[in-house]
Amino acid sequence: MRLGHQIAAVLRGRWQAIAAEWAKVSPPTVRVELVKDRPQRPRKSRLYVTQQAGQPAFGAMACPCGCGETLNLRFFGERRPRWSIQWDRRRRPTVRPSIWRQSGCRSHFHLTGGRVDWCK
Numbered sequence: 001m002r003l004g005h006q007i008a009a010v011l012r013g014r015w016q017a018i019a020a021e022w023a024k025v026s027p028p029t030v031r032v033e034l035v036k037d038r039p040q041r042p043r044k045s046r047l048y049v050t051q052q053a054g055q056p057a058f059g060a061m062a063c064p065c066g067c068g069e070t071l072n073l074r075f076f077g078e079r080r081p082r083w084s085i086q087w088d089r090r091r092r093p094t095v096r097p098s099i100w101r102q103s104g105c106r107s108h109f110h111l112t113g114g115r116v117d118w119c120k
C-alpha cells in the first residue's frame, strides 16, 4: 500500500472513531410528535405525546441508549411517577424530573430542550 493510502486509511479510521464518540456525546435532538395513540414501534429521537383536553397525557419514546425498549411517561394526575413536559417552537421537549429505567438497561437521563443528558 502506498503511503498516501495508508494515511488515508488511518484518517478514515480516526474519523469513524471520532464520529462514534460524537454520537455518544451529542445524540440527535429529540422532538415532540403529537399523536392520538402511542405507536407500537416508536422511532428514535421522537417523543410521542398524546393529549387529553388539550393537555399532555402520555408520552412514549424509544430508550435513547438503543436497547430497543420503549419508555412510557405520564404527564397528568397525582400518581407517581409523573413527569412535567414543555416544548419549544421547534418541538424540543424538556421533561422533569429525570427519566430513570428501574429495570433492563437502567438508563438515567435528563431531557432538556430535546437534548439527552446522561446521568452517571
Ligand SMILES: [Zn+2]
Pocket (backbone or CB within 6 Å): 063, 064, 065, 066, 067, 068, 069, 105, 106, 107
Ligand atoms: Zn435502554
